[in-house]
Amino acid sequence: MYNQILSSLNDFINNDLSFDSDQKKTLLNKHKLTLTDSLQKGHWTTNICLIASNLAKKKPQDIAAALISKLESQRDISKVELAGPGFINIFLTRKVFLKQIDDAHKNPNSFVDSSRASKEKIQIEFVSANPTGPLHVGHGRGAAYGDAIGRILQRLGHEVSKEYYVNDAGRQIDILACSIFLRKFECFGDESFPNAAYKGSYIIEIAMSIEIDEAFPQSDKEKLISNLSDDDEEKIDELIERIKTNYSSSWLLIRDFGLEYVIKSIKGDLTQFKVIFDNWFFESSLGELTDKKSEISQALDQVKKEHAYEKNGAVWLESTKFGDDKDRVIIREDGRGTYLSADLAYHRNKLDRGFDTIINVWGSDHHGYIKRIEATIEAMGYSKKQMQVQLVQFANLLENGSKVKMSTRSGNFYTLKQLIDDIGPDASRFYYLSKQADQHLDFDIGVARSNSKDNLYYYVQYAHARICSVEKKYLELGMSLPSKFNDADFEGCDELLQMALNAQFVIKSSGENLQPHIIVYYLRDISQSFHQFYNSVNILNAKKSEQNNIVRTLMIVKSVIASSLELLGIEPLDSM
RNA sequence: GCGCCCGUAGCUCAGCUGGAUAGAGUACUUGGCUUCGAACCAAGGGGUCGGGAGUUCGAAUCUCUCCGGGCGUGCCA
DSSP, rough: OHHHHHHHEEEEEEEEEEEOOOHHHHHHOOOOOOEEESGGOOOOEEOOOHHHHHTTOHHHHHHHHHHHHHHSTTTEEEEEEEETTTTEEEEOOHHHHHHHHHHHHHHHHTOOOOTTTOOOOEEEEOOOOOOOOOOOOHHHHHHHHHHHHHHHHHTTTEEEEEEEEEEESSSHHHHHHHHHHHHHOOOEEEETOTTTTTTOOOHHHHHOOOOOSOOOOOOHHHTTTTTEEEEEOHHHHHHHHHHHHHHHHHHHHHHHHHHHHHHHHHHOOOOHHTTOSEEHHHHHGGOTSSSSSSSHHHHHHHHHHHHEEETTTTTOOOOOGGGGGGGGEEEEEEOOOOOOHHHHHHHHHHHHTTTTTEEEEGGGGGGGGGHHHHHHHHHTOOGGGGEEEEEEEOEEETTTTTTTTBBTTTTBBBBBBHHHHOOHHHHHHHTTTTTTSSSEEEEEEHHHHHOOOTTTHHHHHHHHHHHHHHHHHHTTTOOOOOOSOOOOOOOHHHHHHHHHHHHHHHHHHHTTOOOHHHHHHHHHHHHHHHHHHHHHHHHHSOOOOHHHHHHHHHHHHHHHHHHHHHHHHOOOSOOO
């Protein structure tokens, strides 16, 4: 029905209006055909006359008459009304309204505008936490968000690839290896353990599981930790340097072992969270700057040709030419690359893989980095429009209203794994997604754990489980589930069905705006309508003809709830 | 200083690509289970959409300005 009405509207614009071609183009782009929010307004509604009246400087009423009679002549439309400031409300015949629902149930893309649909190859990179320790609850939000976006875009017909960028090169990995080394050989006590090193207990676990042959006498230990700088950062760098030069084989062993260990644990946590990546991209695979043939060298060479200069011994990218606030160093005075240089090469790599769009999901504290990376993309000759950055704000973890303390410095933080073990991956994902990603989220694990009315997650699941329960009862009584609606004139289901129908538009909007929370709110609304409906009808004692339509309605609502939950990576519960 | 985000009911938040009467949950008050799941439902009050100005037939939504809060602004990653 959607495409049918849509083509009538387009036909009206093209053939019946005395507009010039620019006006027609604007009107074709701007008008909307949407499902109404209440059946009092009919089934479908369009703002076409409102937009047209703007363009033509005429009253909407004057434009409406011709459109109304055009639509009214259609067989499947029972009534067309001009309402409010100039909306055209379209009422379908009851038979067609119900058929439309059966059709949508079979084909969940029945309301795709065939003239505008396009399929893209999309890459989405998210989590990408440094492999220096376990994922914490902050990473969970990005994980839930990126994964949901991936599922939604896939549902909309796009080809989606999910990627984790592993920063396995650079200083933070040196610090990881150094921390393990110091623990392994017990170079410091707990009190004197360097501040800049990682102090989490997982470091000790890793240290204990490594076997090393290299001898490490007490005298060496004393030498290693003597005459160190008082500055935390300098101290750790000195330690790294000494270990690297004097114990190179242990160093390499520990570094590789530690890295592998941490990555494995991250993968494990994500698997438990039901987030599966298609690709793990290692920063180290971009190669070294010292190797002229490496990807990173080539990317930098490309940029250096036209958009870089030397100053104070360093190489600067002229990012201001592309809208950045200041120019950025890409090769340091000492010849090492910066974080930006690796990211530059990484983005070149991504864009060369032929994606129409790449989506980067970043923590919102990185928002200052957007302009910079856009500038590098433009400097390499690509369009920054191909990249979209989605920021995810950190989540505040609350326990019944009061903040859960998290101290990263001491290494005692609430890990993602703890959260999943506590309330389960599904409830976690639901709450992570319950608010627009780039805004602060208060996540109360006390509420998420409870089975009270505050717990929106259970409210939604309960709707699904209740329907499953009715269906079961119905089957137990020897009846079979209806495969379509009949023409009983009972209209008690219609409002709920209209809302179920809207799922397609909700999902579309959620995908286009990259905002999964729209689906969460839709789930809340349709669950509420279901619970109301459930309380207002007696299903098993209803008249046979009505019962058919009631049960059919429930089946449809159930399937809508289930498929919406699945887009969020949440498994619908049959009982609870 | 500059840049980005936020300010909607007592509280937590939807609504923001301009449209019909600004919505939920929560809290408070009251009512509904001998039959399908009461983890549910019904009823009630509660708003200068931070202030002001502008654009428009129409602004919570767009523009400007002010106030209040958060974040960012490394030859860190």
